[in-house]
Amino acid sequence: MWVGRSQGLFYPDRAKFIGFVSNFRSRAAMSRLAAAFRANSEFPLETAATFQSVPGVSWSDHRSFWSHGYRAMMVTDMAFYRYRHYHMPSDTPDKLAYPELTRVTPACLRLSPNSRVKASANGAAAVDRL
Incomplete structure (x- = not known):
């Protein structure tokens, strides 16, 4: 859901950061995952x-986990606040920020305790086994 330009007062108009968002019950788990992300990405x-x-x-898949008592968080670039194509037919692959996605994905994959992710010199991820 795109909220509109007024959100620009609070959120950037581009994905200059990734956000980890949780409810209060999931805060400790989110903090541990944030520390692991920061250890693997700049x-x-x-x-x-x-x-x-x-x-x-609570506008994403993690909400269903919360409703069943599980701890969960959302990884987001806040697109629903700033991107007019969000979840619209015009939201096509040519509009993705591939360089940023390439930098974020390996660090997110490393959050799994079973991850076998290796990053190449250009930041691309290679997964041996999850």
Whole structure:
């Protein structure tokens, strides 16, 4: 859901960071994952543990885990606040930020305790086995 230009007062108009967002119950787990992400990437990361009622905090797949008592978080670039093509037919592959995606993906894959991810010199990930 694209909210509009007024959100530019709070959020950037480009994906200059990745965000880890959780509810309060999941805060400790999110903090551990954020530390692991930062140990594996220099990509800017912002974190927030907050109320589920804050617009955008529970707008993704992690909400179903919360509703069943599991700890979970959302990894996001806040596109739903700044990107007019978000979840629209015009949201096509040519609009993705591939360089940023290439920098973030290996660090996210390393968050798994079973990860066998190796990063190449250009930041691309190679997965031996998950």
